[in-house]
Amino acid sequence: MQSNRSLEFFDRQFRRQVEARDFELNPFEQLVLPHLSGTxxxxxxxxxxxxxxxxxxxxxxxxxxxxxxxxxHLRDAARREALPVSAQLADLSTYRIAARFDSAASIGLLMFFDCSTARRQLDEIKGCVRPGGVAAVNVLIEGTDYMDMFDPAGYCLFSPAEILASFEGWQLLADARHVFPAPGDTTKSFMTIVARKPAT
Ligand SMILES: C[S@@+](CC[C@H](N)C(=O)[O-])C[C@H]1O[C@@H](n2cnc3c(N)ncnc32)[C@H](O)[C@@H]1O
Structure with a gap:
């Protein structure tokens, strides 16, 4: 897999979190969790x-x-509790989702792709949800000016209108915006959407 600044940024952060045993759900995950079920x-x-x-x-x-x-870390954690979790390494910028799921979540990923890749992978996520199932997507949006974690080769700050339009026809279960201060007097603006796919 090709290395880039975002991947290195997160792998470093995850090593620190494993060391500190910091495994709290973030606010987006807390919002999404009650909507997930099945596969x-x-x-x-x-x-x-x-x-x-x-x-x-x-x-x-x-x-x-x-x-x-x-x-x-995830494989070890799941094994310790004998939980039904399969965890695989993958480059998600090119990944094609072959299976269908009752729920699909993508929290904080798509902004690390250039916009055409981010749009294509958003469609992959929506496409893998069974009729009547739920998709939950969280992304950084326009207004974000903290750039340290992005690879200069490509990133995407969606507009909220584009995200909402892409879920047209789905039942909106949650639409939340969060703005957090970031280093250097910058900000990170997030949007989290949870939506149910039409049953037919
Ligand atoms: C902001 S973190 C979010 C992680 C988790 N969903 C959460 O909410 O804590 C972004 C994640 O995207 C992953 N990522 C970035 N680019 C990727 C790529 N091309 N393929 C697979 N994962 C990637 C990083 O490794 C990292 O785990």
Whole structure:
């Protein structure tokens, strides 16, 4: 897998979190968790805190990420509790989702791709959800000016209108915006959408 600044940034962060045993759900994962059920895809799972929490609440989870530290940690954590979690290393910028899921979550991933890749992979995520199932997507949006974690070769700050339009026809279950201060007097602006695919 090709290395880039975002992947290195997160692998370093995950090593620090494993060392500190810092496995709290972030606010986006807390928002999304109650909507997940059945077979669940975690597309860009990071350390797998959401994957573990979803499996504890009854989901059968397939989790994907490019960070060896994160995937190694998640496999160990799932094995310790005998939870139904499969965790695989994958480059999600080119990944094609072959299976269908009752729920699919992608928290904090798509902004690390150039916009045409991000749009294509958003369609992959929506496409893998069964009729009547749920997709949960969290991205950084326009207004974000903290850039340290982006690879200069490509990133995408969606507009909220584009995200909402892409879920047209789905039942909106949650639409949340969060703005956090970041180093150097900058900010990170997030949007989290949870939506149910039409049943037919
Ligand atoms: C902001 S973290 C989010 C992790 C997790 N979903 C969470 O909420 O804690 C971004 C994740 O995207 C992953 N990532 C970035 N680019 C990737 C790529 N090309 N393929 C797979 N994973 C990638 C990173 O390894 C990292 O785990």
């Amino acid at each position: 669940m895809l975690d597309f860009g799972c990071g350390l797998g805190n959401l994957a573990i929490a979803a499996a504890r609440s009854g989901c059968t989870v397939s989790a994907l990420d490019a960070s060896p530290t994160a995937i190694g």
